Amino acid sequence: MKLNELKLTNPYLNLPDECHDRVKPAPLKNAFLIHANEEVAKMLDIDVEELNTESFAAFANGALALEGSDTFAMCYAGHQFGFFVERLGDGRAINIGTINNLHMQLKGAGQTKYSRSGDGRAVLRSSIREYLMSEAMHGLGIETTRALALMGSKHEVYRQTWEKGAMVLRVSPSWVRFGTFEYFAHKKKYKELEALADYAIAESYPHLADEENKYFYFFAEVVGKTARLMAEWQAVGFNHGVMNTDNMSIAGLTIDYGPYAFLDDYDFAFICNHTDQYGRYSFGSQPNVGEWNLRALMVALAPLVKSDELQKVMGHYSKFYTEHYLNLMTKKLGFDQHKDEDLNLIKHLLGMMQGLSIDYTLFFRTLSRYNGDRKELLKLGLYHTPMNDWLHDYDERLEENSSTEEERQAKMLQTNPKFVLKNYMLQEAIDKAEEGDYTLVNDLFDIAQNPYAEHEEHEPWAEATPDEFKNRKLSCSS
Ligand code: AMP
Ligand code: MG
16 A cells, blocks of 8 residues: 555554653654665555655654554553663654554654653664664564664764664554553552553453453463563574563563674673673573563562462463473474483583584584584584584484484574674674665665575675674663
């Protein structure tokens, strides 16, 4: 459809007034489209030809409202680094309407009632990171918000120095956060809490709508989804960096991309977020933080469900997590089925990678072509003995596999990505974009969409991260 044929709805506005604040987006000055996502356009019934029009650029800059749009910011609270903040909310994201159950949001569209001291803007570097990374997560088959468009501008925004403002038109089947529930529970507004739970069920778990004990099952779903998401992040080597409860999706999606990173060399203790001094959100802590955050949600849901029932579900979290994780690692290693002894093999492998400082993504991709010749794998680490020891056990385990070597390799190449968007790659794309050259943004977008394909023209991005860029931390300022 053409943009002017679309009709937007705003289902979140049916919730009580306290859940949101009606506010209009403030367009960026001299804004221009950097990239638009054709796949997401199709999901929204937008004709691909529309993406090249001036109207689309105006729409993605918050300067053109489509029929039915009633724009607003959402209110939420959250535990930030363990401390409760009773009111956060969309300080720089403005909801602009829903199509096909996908809610569109402009991030960086100006101040709202929830901006506190912030300017409501987002800069180019953080917008590029969010735009590309949500596509990369999707390409890896991990649930995430998506994005329709990335806008650049000449609008000056101050962050320690003057930078250019940008905007991402983000899209998600849900923007409800754990912190949204915490907001109403803390205020003891239980009617609103219940309305929000009904909304979240209708939005993300509609099969529960008629269940007798629906809020209990709702929590169980969120526990299961969160456990799965944590397992996926660990298996692919993704460090989110700011797992505050306001950045946790009730639908189990990866949301709010900040100082995140993919691991370069495997490091269980890696901290991507420069401000996370003590590593609360380090790579290895993520599954436990997922559980901590679910406990905060559990407290918020206590007015709706008996607490012993909630506790019972919570008790299953680590089992759910471990099951998902072992399942994913079994696939990464190319085994037909998981066996109990595999846990030791996985632990042995991770210890070996940590000790030898081996590039996590490159290791699994190289292993995907393993045919008994160890040369390529041995090249990945300085010392051969630890790798040889592990391969000795791996060879033995492969003998228990029923699939052929070719079958195993083919499956592993579809499981272990050739490319992940590491920070040094994103930084190079950002540096070029700051100069007005968006070719690398385009290239990384193409890679991100299918990280399992060979993309021979982009071969250098599949190599180990250059030493000077390895395992660097990023600042939260965005
Ligand atoms: P984040 O760390 O991006 O998840 O943001 C945490 C909170 O700060 C959320 O309520 C954001 O909306 C808000 N926030 C972050 N940056 C800004 C900004 N530049 N202006 C207004 N609010 C902001
Ligand atoms: Mg956030």
